[in-house]
Amino acid sequence: MTTDITTAHSTIAGVDTHTDTHTVAAVTATGQHLATETFPATRTGYTHLTEFLSNHGVCTVGVEGTNSYGAGLTRHLIDRGYPVVEVLRPTRSIRRRDGISDPVDALAAARQVLTGEGLSTPKDSTGPVESLRALHIARKQLVSTTAKLITTIKSLLVTAPDDIRVRYSTMTNHRMINALVACRPSLDLIDPRNGVLTSLKILATTYRALRKQVDELETRIAALVAVINPHVSNIVGCGPIVVADLIISIGGNPERIHSEAALAHLCGAAPLPASSGRTNRHRLNRGGGRRANSALYRIAVVRMRCDQRTKDYVARRTAEGLSKKEIIRCLKRAIVREIYRVICTKRSTPQPRDLHRGELKELRIAKHLTQAVVADSLGCAPARISDIETGKRPLMELASAYEKFLESA
Template sequence: MTTDIDFSAKPVAGVDTHTDTHTVATVTATGRHLATETFPTTRAGYTHLTEFLNKHGVGTVGVEGTNSFGAGLTRHLIDRGYTVVEVLRPKRSIRRRDGKSDPVDALAAARQVLSGEGLSTPKDSTGPVESLRALQITRKQLVSTTTTLITTIKSMLVTAPNDIRARYGTMTNHTLVNALVYCRPSPDLSDPRNGVLTSLKILATTYRALRVQCDELEARIAALVSMINPHVSNIVGCGALVSADLLISIGDNPERIHSEAALANLCGVAPLPASSGRTNRHRLNRGGDRRANSALYRIALVRMRYDQRTKAYVARRTAEGLSKKEIIRCLKRAIIREVYRVICTKRSTPQPRDLRRDELKELRIAKQLTQVYVAQHLGCAPARISDIETGKRPLTELASAYEKFLKTA
C-alpha cells in the first residue's frame, strides 16, 4: 500500500497525534526544519492547524494514526484538499538517537514523508464501511460480555447451596439461562439461597437480553455487507461476520491496495524473506492486520471441513510432509487471491462447482489427448489446463480457446 507522491519542491508536514493535542512540524523539500506548533483537537484547533499549514505552503501532510487519534484531523485535511499519507511511528533507532517527545515525533513524521518509506494511503472513514466497523465493534463487545456473564453464572453455581447446584448444575447453557430467567426467588435476602438465586436470575436475564441484541446486530451487519459488496458471499466459507472483518480491514477505498501481494502483506499472510549468505529461506509474517488474518483463518478452517477441493489439497500436502499449521498458511495465501478479486476489484467469484468443466475433460480423454499436448498447442502450462477442468481458476479466455481446440482436433 505504498504511495508515490510528487512533492514538487513544496514543504511537507508531519503530525504526531494524541487525544487532546496534535503537534505539527513542517520541513522544506530538502528536510530543513521550518516550524513546530501544537494545536488542540477541536474544530477551532483544526482550523488554526490548517492556517499554520497554509502559512508555510504545505501541500502534503504525514499523519500518524489516521484511523485512531488522527481520524478527525485526516478527514478535515482531506476535505480541504490536502494530500494525506499515513506514516509509521519512529523507529527505536531514531528514538535512541533523538529522544522521544511530541515535537521530535512530528519532525520525524515530516522527514519520513520526504523519504517516501513506509507511507500508505489512509483508509476512508466516511463511507458505509465505517458504519460496519461500529456495528462489528459493538457486537464483539456484547459477545465478550455474554461470555463473562455465563462464566460468572457457572462459577456461582459451584459454591451455591446444594439444592440449587443439584437443580441447575447439569443444565446446558441455553436451558440454564431460560430456567434462571423464570425462577422465583423469595424476597428474603437474609437467606443465602435467595440471594444466590436473585443474582443468578439477574445475570441470566442480562445474558438473554444481550444475546437478542447480538442477533439483531448480526442481521444488520449481514444486510450492510450485502449492500457494500453483494459478491463477497460467493467466497466459500465467508459468512457475514467474516466478510465484515475483511471489509473493515480493507476500508471504504479498496483501490488504495494496488495488488494482490499488497493485500497479502496487509493481512500478514505474505512470507517474508529471511535469507543471508548461503541461507535462502522465508519466515512467517507476524505483522499485518490481525483482524483480517483471523478472518482468513476462519475461512480456511471452514473449507478444510466442508469443501471437497480443499480436503483433497490438505490430503496431498499432508502426504508431502507439511504440518497442519503450514497447510493453513498456504490456504490463507490462496484465499487472498479470491478476496482481492472480489473486494478490491469488485468482481464476482462464482462458486467452485460453477467453474468445473468436466465436459472438456471427457472430450479430451475421448480424443486421447493429454494435458501436455493441449497445453503445447495453446501455448500455456499444463497446469492451466488442469485448472480449467477442475474449476480451480476461471481463465475464461483460455477456456474458450481450449473448448474450440477440442472441437476442431
C-alpha cells in the first residue's frame, strides 16, 4: 500500500483535518516551509483551500484521516485532479518533541510526503462500498443495542418477583421475548410486579423491533455485496457480514492493494521480523485493521469446523507440534491469498458446470437424499444446500462439489 511520490521541482502540501477546520501547509521539494493557512471544513472552505494550493503550485497533497475528518476534502481534491495520499499521524515521540498544534501537524504531513514513508492511497468513498459501510455500521450498532437489551431484561428478572422470575428466566431468549411482548401487565404501577412486567414488555418489544431491522439490513448488505463482487461469497466460510467486513477494509478501489503481502499487513495477518543479534525469529503483526483480522478469524474457525481440507491441514499441523493459535495464524495467511485473488484482482473461483439449481434439487430427490444427508457428506450446513438449490447464494465451489456428490451417489 506504500505510494511512491515524485517530488523533484514540486511543491507539496500537507493537511491536518478536524471537524470544523482544516489546516494546510505548503513546502518546497527540499522541505522549506512556504505558507500555512486554516480553512473551514465546508464546501466554500474546500474551494478556498484549492485556490491556496493552486496559488502555490502544489502538485501532491498529503491528508490526515482521508476516511474520517478529511473524507469530504479528499473527495473534493480528487475531483479537482489533485493526487492525494494519506499520511500517518505523527508518533508520540515526535509530538512530544515538536509540540501539538494544527500548523505543526500540517507541516509534518507535508514533509512526510517528501520522505515517501508511511504513505498510502486513500480509499474510494464515492461508490457502493461507501453505502455498504454505512449499512454495516447501522447493523453493528443495532446488534450491540439488542445485546444490551437482552442483558437488561435478564438483570431485571434476577430481582423480579418470584412468579415472574420462575416463569420467564427458564425460557430461551426467543421464547422469552415473545412471551414478554404478549404479556399484559396491569396499569396499577404501585404494585412492583406490574412495574417490572411493564418494563420487561417495553424492552422486549423494542428488542423484537430492532431485530427485524437488523434482519432487513443484513438482507440489503447481502444484496449489495453481490453487486460489488459476486464471487466473494463463493469462498468457503464467507457469509455476507464477513464479506462486508473484508470489502469495507479493502475499500472501493481494491487495486490500491498491490500484493498479497500488502493485504496481509492490512489485515494484521503478516509475520514481522523480530531478529536481533543471535536471535532470528518473527513475531505476530499487532497492526492492521481489526475488522479485517476478525473476519479472517471467523473464516478460519468455520473452515476448521466444516471444511474437510482444513480439517486435514489442522490434523497435520497439530501432529507437527503447532498449537491451535499458531495454526489459525497460518490459516489466516492462506485465506488472505484467496481473498486477494477474488477481491483485489477480481478473479472468480472455479465455476461448476452449467446446471440449473432446480435440476440439482430434482436429482437429489430422485436419489432419495435429504439436504441434511448431503450437507453432512460435504461438511457444510443444510442451509448452504438450500441456498444452492434456490440460487440464493452463488456458492460455486460448494455447488461443484454438490454436483459431483450427486453424480457419484
